[in-house]
Amino acid sequence: MVYQPVVLDLLQNLGILKQVEELAYLNRQGLYWRDIRGNELGHLPMPEGEHVLLLGQYRMATLLLNEIAKHTSVDVRFGMAFSGCEQSDDRKHVKVLAHDTTTDVDTIMTSxxxxxxxxxxxxxxxxxxxxxxxxxxTDFTMVGADVYYDFAKEEYGTIMNFVVDPEDWAVVIYTGQQKDLKPVGEAPPLWRIAYVESTKLSSRPEDVLERARERCARYTKNKKRLEVARAEPYRLHQRCAAExxxxxxxxxxxxxxxxxxxxxxxxxxxxxxxxxxxxxxxxxxxxxxxxxxxxxxxxxxxxxxxxxxxxxxxxxxxxxxxxxxxxxxxxxxxxxxxxxxxxxxxxxxxxxxxxxxxxxxxxxxxxxxxx
Missing domain, CATH: 3.50.50.60 (FAD/NAD(P)-binding domain)
Structure with missing residues (x-):
């Protein structure tokens, strides 16, 4: 959901920056590092006229799909699983075998x-x-939790925060939207807290969610039990394809x-x-x-x-x-x-x-x- 300022010029070049900025939250405060008690450790400010875009990736994808729909040369198909490909002897064409997961039919496309x-x-x-x-x-699993709580108002006063701690390090960021996509002030704001936990703990969704309620409370002054809408674990990588x-x-x-x-x-x-x-x-x-x-x-x-x-x-x-x-x-x-x-x-x-x-x-x- 975080788009660094380097993206702004690209979106402007594509002619969609205005639409994106109308949909996103524009973080002009910059980034704050804090300890587990919320005390400020460091601040990376934004220069005048620049901002970080905060916008859920699915909302950006929806905007882009609407833009793509204006071009008749583009055909977007969902539910098509990549099964394999082969390249022609002259290396000029590629055949792709795609499996339609809705009809259970295989299709060969040439490109x-x-x-x-x-x-x-x-x-x-x-x-x-x-x-x-x-x-x-491999020594930890990261959990992304969606939380309905106003951290800016109740805790930090800022909307993009990194928590520094050997055990409870985390990211606490405003997503730029409210519950049920309602206007600001009409519903609780949606925040994302990303933290880590042991790989030895149960990965059952209900167990991850229950632990998230306790864990997210650590980032509040009074250890409040917050409304956690979703919590999903995932592994972190630092990898790059060899080619x-x-x-x-x-x-x-x-x-x-x-x-x-x-x-x-x-x-x-x-x-x-x-x-x-x-x-x-x-x-x-x-x-x-x-x-x-x-x-x-x-x-x-x-x-x-x-x-x-x-x-x-x-x-x-x-x-x-x-x-x-x-x-x-x-x-x-x-x-x-x-x-x-x-x-x-x-x-x-x-x-x-x-x-x-x-x-x-x-x-x-x-x-x-x-x-």
Whole structure:
């Protein structure tokens, strides 16, 4: 639900920034780090005129689907499971076997290009025999809990918070919406709390939900038992596909790379993937660039994740939880720098901006009008 400012230019380029901003909550306060008692440890402010978008991913997807529906050249089909693919001998076409889960019928589709964006457990990636390199966190499970409670009013005064603690580290963020999507003031606000627990605990949904009610109370001053609407566990990964493209099949989003969610860097990077790869495909498919540009874009997105997103996301995570002497020293220096060095926030934002990589966009307005 977190979209870093690097996404704003991309949405503007697509002509949908205004629609997105009308739907989203615009966080102009920035990010706060706190201890388990709610005391402020550090603050990364937003520069004048910038903001972080807070918007549930499904709401963004609905907006995008409505935009796509305006284009008759696009056909969106739900319930089609990827079963496999094969590339022609001349490497110019790809056949995809898709299984319709509603009718139980197999369909073969032929395409010039296939983009696998089917998540960290990507069947497209597996069908290409591409390893998902890196590691997974095995000593804990993360739980994402949806909570109806006004943390900004009752607890923190801010809407984007990281809790620093060796055991109870967490993310406590306003989702930008109210219960049942009602207007502000007419229903309790919906917040997301993401925390970790032992992998040895029961994973039964009812047990996870019951523990969530107790756990989320820890982030309130009076240990209030909150209304928890949902709580689901998931594993965290820091992994990247060994290859971004094979022939005319390429990977993007979590199918290409997966990182921990601290800071919303995975979602932001995935949107940057879509923009870069989409631009490259548009240029190639309209005869404005050689097909090698698609591989160039796919490989650039892989390198950008390895060299930028992965490093920042791991630092974000360690800053919340690690008790290693070197990490504690880095954390204290980081928070001190935010208090006394006005240039540090600019350096941090520049680093995050690096997740955009190359955009592969068409610069010639005349060519763009013909797409």
């Amino acid at each position: 010039n290009w296939v983009v696998g964006t089917d998540g960290a457990n990507s069947n497209v990636r597996k069908s290409l025999c591409i390893p998902f390199e890196g590691f997974s966190f 971004a493209i094979k022939g005319r099949v390429l990977l993007a989003g979590d199918a290409l790379h997966s990182n921990n969610p601290i800071g919303g860097l995975g979602l932001t990077t995935g949107i940057c993937d879509a923009f870069a790869v989409g631009n490259a495909l548009a240029r190639v498919c309209t005869g404005q660039a050689h097909e090698s540009l698609v591989a160039e874009a796919a490989n650039d997105r892989r390198e950008t994740w390895l060299n930028t997103t992965d490093k920042i996301s791991q630092m974000n995570l360690q800053r919340l939880r690690s008790e290693e002497a070197e990490d504690v020293k880095e954390r204290n220096e980081y928070f001190a720098g935010l208090r006394i060095d006005p240039e540090l926030p600019k350096k941090i934002r520049t680093a995050i901006q690096g997740m955009a990589g190359r955009d592969f966009a068409i610069r010639d307005a005349t060519r763009l009008s013909r797409l």
